[in-house]
Amino acid sequence: MLKGNILIAQGGGPTAVINESVVGVILESRRLCNGNKIYGARYGIRGILEENFIDLSQETSHNLELIAKTPSSVLGSTRDYPSDEYCEKITYILQKHDIKHLFYIGGNDTSRTLNIINKKSSEIGHNVNCIHIPKTVDNDLVCNDHTPGFPSAARFIVNIFMGINLDLQSLPGIYIGVVMGRDSGFLTAAAALAKKYTEDGPHLIYIPEHAFCIEEFKKDVKDAYKKYGHCVVAVSEGIKDKDGNLIAKTLCNTNNCDQHGNYSLASVNNTLSEFLCSEVKKEFADEKIRLRAETLGLAQRSYPESISDVDQREAREVGEKAVKFANKYGKSGSVAIERTGFYSVDYNFVDLEKVAGKTKFMPSNFFNADKKWVTNDYLLYLRPLLGSKMPEVFKLRKN
């Protein structure tokens, strides 16, 4: 049984399945809490600082099951980047409320914050088991085969590019779609799964891991358009030039960074798509072609009707496992997903230090930079994550 009170919080960007993890923690905590309190912090770490708690023992398990299937962070989230002092204040608040288990669901920044709180809490002599539960649509947490939230975002991206390709085959032209992903290309690369017939788009994929060159891009797009009669391109918002500078940032004069030092791509993504569009336009001088560039927005992480059931299942399990690990090992750590078969997973409990603040990139066997296309390894990696009942598209056969 767990000693002391329990606190749950959600950090960073919401996903379609992060509430599964919250509910996984709540239900398993109810079983093991031995009558102690189970709190939720509103708006992440800030809710702890402001002692903005909600008593999670009150909610019916029936409503919790419905919340689990609802996208976005039901407790609210935050982009706060806590200083050491901020984290120290938090540990005193944890002490005040006799909180001995802190479950924090999030990505690299969240795990970094939790790692600081973990150290501070030992310093002040109020030991808290700080358990990090993985979540990020970027899929860029180390020690994890993949992270909850990514599969559902990928499913949305596949749907988008499936539909877009059909639209562009019907009314031929060029389409450029800008996809989420600051450092890692996993989500942009997911667009590849939308391709069914040989002539289908997307035809080209650009990810942050490989230097982006606008001249090469223009040539690639023109060649594909000439070859297939239409051209669909997926571009990561995080593409960088050969010196590692964000293309989106080089286009703007602003220095719009959040507290984590992350440049706010969301505010300049239209600039990126407009830039790519106008550059491609130059290649076609007098030729009148249909040309569209779009920035795929917040829906990538919150669309209610395209949630992967595999993602739901795993997001629930990392929540439940977090409580089991806390109970069994009585120490801090991070829950991590390991792939054990085609397709099966198991969960590990790894040192917080190993995950905290680190970034995973697309491995080299997943992407062919010359072809601007994914490898079969990546197709095999992603397909089972998309879940069951994926839409399929069909065409008329040749006479």
Added chain:
Amino acid sequence: MLKGNILIAQGGGPTAVINESVVGVILESRRLCNGNKIYGARYGIRGILEENFIDLSQETSHNLELIAKTPSSVLGSTRDYPSDEYCEKITYILQKHDIKHLFYIGGNDTSRTLNIINKKSSEIGHNVNCIHIPKTVDNDLVCNDHTPGFPSAARFIVNIFMGINLDLQSLPGIYIGVVMGRDSGFLTAAAALAKKYTEDGPHLIYIPEHAFCIEEFKKDVKDAYKKYGHCVVAVSEGIKDKDGNLIAKTLCNTNNCDQHGNYSLASVNNTLSEFLCSEVKKEFADEKIRLRAETLGLAQRSYPESISDVDQREAREVGEKAVKFANKYGKSGSVAIERTGFYSVDYNFVDLEKVAGKTKFMPSNFFNADKKWVTNDYLLYLRPLLGSKMPEVFKLRKN
């Protein structure tokens, strides 16, 4: 039984269910064609001009059923705006191939084209039954309660705004989403169905039917943000000022019109969302708030995983009914949807002239311009069209 050969074409923007109509025509024609040919024209009216036909007798009915569930126009479409001369050429091609029945699926521009072909064909003495089959995500065809394609686009919009609202409740801020709809606000207004709890967004809706004033807009948004702690807004791409000028057009120097004289909103929608965003930003001077403006793109009419089953059924039926009407009445006309109950429909066969090139607007009992919000009449009108298995979202109850 139908005399002479049969030709099917699709016009204008694709939708998620337009292939249901094609398949409805093909399967019913196969039953009634008396051994005559059933052709499809590739890329709409242009395919007729170029005699780019496909023999639709060859395809298996099994594959046709799968194509019916695939979004976008399987025969290809066109934005060509045919002149009288163009239409006359077409009638000679129809004569050459002994085509006596032309089924053309599309919106106002498509019905206008078909009306010209209808007249030209009598002039040259080769009578063709020109049957218009309704389709448009804009829902702006007269004589129709609603049009196939609109319900599925509306379902996508409801999903988008459901997810966006949850995202903005989790990480508070302001969100402005620009929705398709050149003249009529039906699709933008669909966002209202995403609201479940009182505090939920969207909080404000702006449609082309009511003059848009930027000062009023800024005040509305600020007030809603102060009241609810977050603010979600749906804005039609077709909003106009009090003199009827498109706001998007007033922001750009270009005169980017298609052959129909329609200003290309797609190419300037980012300009509109950026403009609204920067204007709202001014209201908050030094206050740091999360502010996003997005243009919802082509996915609105092509997303494969959010298709209304009611829309599928009706799109199939208008195709099948078109052939039945042609067979029964042996004359040109347009298939129209009439609502006969809550919820049921029946189909009418109306004069082409009545529908051709005309535009339907949101009726006054559907929208409250002062409140920037839909009426209960509109909620009741739209809800059954969205179809079954709509996602629902849930929250934690107050302690």
